[in-house]
Amino acid sequence: MNKQVHVFSVDTSAFYNEEEMKIHRRQKRNYKFRSTLKEIKNKKSNDELLLNKVNCYIKYTNRRIKKSKELLYTLFRSNKTIRSLRPSEVDSNNLKNIVSVFDSTLTRVLQIKENSLFRDIIIVQTYFFDVLEDIIVNGFLYNNEKYVCFTASAGQIRTKKTVFIKESVFHRYQCTLMCGLTIDRINELGGVNINKYLAYLALCNSATEQWLDFDINKSIVVDDMTTTLKTTVDFISDKTYKIERKTMDVPIEHTDGCGMILPRKSKKAMMIRLPWVKGLLVPFPFDKFLREKNKQQGYSKYGIIKDIYGKEHDVLKEEIEVIFTKSQFKMWKYYNSWSEYIDKYLIHNCQAGKCNEEDATIGNAKLNYQMLQTLTDITDQELEIISSETIQDIHNIGTDKNTMLKTLGVTSYNRNKNNFQKALEVYPELLNDTYSKETIKQVKKSLIKHAKAGKIDVNGKYTFISPDLYAFCEYLFLGIDQPKGLLKNTEVFCDLFENAIDLDCLRSPHLYREHAVRKNTKNKEMKRWFVTKSLYTSIHDPISKILMFDNDGDKALVCCDKTLVNAAKRNMQGIYPLYYEMAKAGAELINSKSIFNGLNAAYTGGNIGIISNDITKIWNSDNIDLNVIKILCMENNFTIDYAKTLYKPERPEQIKKIILNHTKTKAPKFFMYAKDKDENKVEVSNKSVMNRLSNLVPNPRISFRNAGLGKFNYNLLLSDPTRPVLIDDNVIDTYTKLDKNKKFMFSNDGATKSNDDLFHYSLIRESIFSSSKKNKKEIVDILIEYLYNNKKSNFKTTLWSSFGDIIVENLLRNLNKMGTCKRCGIDYAITKQRQIYCDDCFRIVRKEKERDKKRNQRSKNCPRET
Known part of the structure; x- marks a missing residue:
């Protein structure tokens, strides 16, 4: 899952013709000018004469923007030719348009080389639907090749992104990607729900090994x-919005x-x-x-x-x-x-x-504000107990080595440590460097902000949810329509926790009161059959309707914190699952027009974030109305399904007024930390759970004096600590220039930035290596010597992100923690006692030994011929 390839991600403006592009550039200037005017307005709010002039300019600019937009729409609709992708948008020097995607069935079938830049797939983000319609219905041209709409995953639909593929490439690999199905075959059988089809086709684009x-x-x-x-459920009519508590048969x-x-x-x-x-x-x-x-x-x-x-x-x-x-x-x-x-x-x-294979070691998780805000009667003392571990970490972050390492991600359950974390793991004295200390300061700032936003450590773990598969076998093999299974109602099995304790089972999104407190039941018979770390649930329990989960990979946050569990028990008194009849999705024939209509509906079908934020406003208000929250939860789920069903209930007028009365307020005060809201855009603090938690979280001054970190020796990062390093100004100048300009390299798309960093830092690495005739180790030594000794820089992110693998290798060798694999002869990092193989060879040797053991066992069990 650490393999990546790189593709281009453009927006719909990449397909403008020259006339449209002129107006687009004018629009950008107008938007920039308006933004500057607004900044002046905010800074000079006391100068009345200036403010009047600025307001006049803003109104004039708004009129220009509106006029240009209308002209642009007219040009879009008059376009009759197939659009072309401008070559400059997919130039290898246009780094902001390059994004990284993980290895997938699609990249493997198309035989895309790891870390290569690939143009047969292009991602398009939608700003103007007229342009999207053009390129979906007619395709688009690039480099004399036609590209067609391929798919859009659920995640891409949320960000209005569509994947296009070179038509000739799609025809070549269509049978492999679609397992022999064709669009003609699907249409012969009555068609399919378009957005479901696109989502299922997008499975090949999922990050997999x-x-x-x-x-x-x-x-x-x-x-x-x-x-x-x-x-018993709270049944909500999607027509009348009437809520009725009743006992009924629920499939x-x-x-x-x-x-x-x-x-x-x-x-x-x-x-x-x-x-x-x-x-x-x-x-x-x-x-x-x-x-x-x-x-x-x-x-x-x-x-x-x-x-x-x-x-x-x-x-x-x-x-x-x-x-x-x-x-x-x-x-x-x-x-x-x-x-x-x-x-x-x-x-x-x-x-x-x-x-998403089950982790070998599952670390403790964090709560979020949605899960906390529904415990409306929780006391300050209970909040202090629940948040105590996080608050202790905030106090200890500058004085306790273990806390520092934990907050920097150096933990046993972090299986994807970056090179800086790997270095800290084997050489904790690195914490005493100015870069580590600066990083810890930033982490502390983030830790406080997240804690005030409800992200606090809890004695709980995220794990897969599984049904009682023993009951499934009774149903499947024994033909029992109403199987008994191993778990009774209100029981769960989770081997991560002790037997016979109450667990608070949670899942995100958590909008209504969805704390399913269940008894963890473990006996010898269950342990024979339930062999994973999953949360196994009873088939006699409506828990799936309380937490609204499927069993297709959904994870639950399972908590054994007694304070949290007791608060959840109190607040769940009289709470029943919400139930409403969802709409069914219809089928239609697949063609380019129906694909556009489907995606257009998905992209414009509604914003669940608005509904979720409205629910949060109510939970944090002084007038909590559970019935309004129930209705908003129903609307939220219909909005999620809208892309497939094209159906959303319509609010009756009287319900609309009631909801507006509860949601017309500003966001709650703690949204300053949870959503980066300005203080003038939030309500004043009240006694809601989350506002009280925000007030509990301290912001102590950080000091490293009593940390006892040990002396840091930067020479251990060098390839040879005994050899003096001569500074090469050319290498330093190249590094400094690239480090300063890196912000212009990264994609504007925040959703993919973390993946893209690897690619862009690899470009920095290669640029620096090619700038000098020295070998790679010498170049890295020069940078280490300059940044750690000459400059003593507080900022070394580019160094570690670009050359961290070489530095870690140096460090391991100098600490005598490098070995040579007995099987393949390659150098490897020693992570265990008496280790003689690298990780890859160790897995191979272990499998060979397991096969030999099974073979020998079978030989012993087989009777000899006489």
């Missing part, structure tokens, strides 16, 4: 387990998005991606389940089941390793059988990918 040991011939697809649960699809894999194939729960297939696979020994049940019967009664197409399978005889569910196979109705899908998968060299 290839699942190499997956054997599709040892997999089947079965029906989901759905049962009806009689439970629950327990395996929605979840399948099973044998533990010998994977000991960890993981999310998977295949063409048209997505979801969570949870290890469960269903072969052992069948053998035990057959042994109890005295003969092989169980194990023959039907797949979703009605074909019978003998699970044990066919050595089935993976059982997918119908909810995971998104385009099942467009194949005649699972065998047809398998044949097409193999013929077209399709790929399986896995992502």
Whole structure:
């Protein structure tokens, strides 16, 4: 998951013709001028004469902007030619338009080399829908090649981004990406919901690593387990907005998005991606389940089941390793059988990918403001107890070495440490450097801001949610329509926590009161079957309706903090799940026009952030109305589904007035920290939970005097600490220039910036290496000597981000923590005692030993021929 490739991301202005571009440049000047005028207005607010002139100029500029926009729209609508992408937008020197994407099935199928810059895929962000319509309906031209709309994932839809692909490339790899399906075939069978189709096609664009040991011939697809649960709910009519508390039969699809894999194939729960297939696979020994049940019967009664197409399978005889569910196979109705899908998968060299594999070590998590603000009767004393660990870290950040390392991300559960963190892990004395201290100051500032915004450490962990798969096996193999399972109502199993304690189970987004307090129940029988760190839930429990989760990879925050649990129990008294009937998505024929209409609906379908913020206003007000919150939660979920269903309920007039009375206020005071709101745009502080928490968080002065960090020796970062380093002014000048100008290199797109940093720092690295005839180690030594000794710089982000791997290698060697792999002969970092292999070879050797052990075991168990 650390592999990346680089593509271009442009906006719709990249496709303007010359006339449109002239108006666009004029618009940019007008916007810049208006921004300058507003700054003058804010600074000179006491000069009445000047203010009058500025206001006149602002009005004049607004008129010019409006007129230019109208002219631009006229030109858009009069365009009759296929648009072209301006070459300057995808020039390799146009660094702001380059973004990084993780390795995926798409990048592997298209054979894109790691860290290469690729132009066969181009991402387009929408500002003007007329231009988007042009390039979706007609495609666009670049370098004499036509590009067509490919897809847009759920995440890209939120940011109005669309992925385009070179048409010739798409035709070449279409069968592999779509597992033999064609648009004509889908249309012959009645079409599909367009946005669902685009989302399913986008699965190949998910960040994954290839699942190499997956054997599709040892997999089947079965029906989901759905049962009806009689439970009390608050039923909301999407027509009248009437809320009615009643006891009713609620259908629950327990395996929605979840399948099973044998533990010998994977000991960890993981999310998977295949063409048209997505979801969570949870290890469960269903072969052992069948053998035990057959042994109890005295003969092989169980194990023959039907797949979703009605074909019978003998699970044990066919050595089935993976059982997918119908909810995971998104385009099942467009194949005649699972065998047809398998044949097409193999013929077209399709790929399986896995992502978000269960962590070996799961660190403690943080709460967020949504989860805290609903505990409206929580006391100041309880808030102090819940926030005590975070407040202690704020006090200790300058004096305690372990706290410093933790806040800088040097923890056992951080599996993706950057090079600076790796260096701190093996050489904590590096904390005594000015750069580390400056970083800690910035982290402390961020820690305080986040704490005031509700991000506080809690005794809890994020983990996958899984249904009771024992119950699923009873349903699937034993034919029991209402299985018993291993977990009773209000029970969960989570091996991360002690037995028989109450757990507060939470999930984001948390809008209504959604604290599901459940008893953690663990016994010998459960431990035999529930083999992962997931949160297993009972099929007799409406918990999925309380937390509104699917089992396709959703994670729960599971907390065992007694203070939090007790507060949650109090606040959940009289609270029942919300229930409303969601709209069904319709099918239509796939063509370029329907694709545009679908994306246009998705991009303009509503902003769930506004609804979420309105709910927060109510929770933090002096007049909390739970019924208004319930209604807004319903609207939020209809808005989320709008892209698929094209349906949103319409507020009755009287409801509209009630909601407006509760939401016309400014944002709550703590939004200054949670959302960077200006003080004049928030309400005055009241006694809400979050405002009280914000007042509890201290801001002590930081001091490193009593930290006892040990003496830092920068020479250990050099390739040879005993050899003097001669400064090369050319290297220093190049570094200084690139360091100052790096802000102009990075993408304006904040959503992708963290990924893009790696690419842009690699450009800085190569530029500096090519600026001198010295070898790489000498160049890095010069920079270390200059920044750590000559200049004693407080800012070394560019050094560590560009050359951190070399510095860490130097450090490990100088600390005698480098070894040579016994198997491949490559140098590696020693991280364990008596280590003789690098990490890659260690995994290979371990698998070889496991195979040999199993082979020897089978040999012992097999009777010898006589």
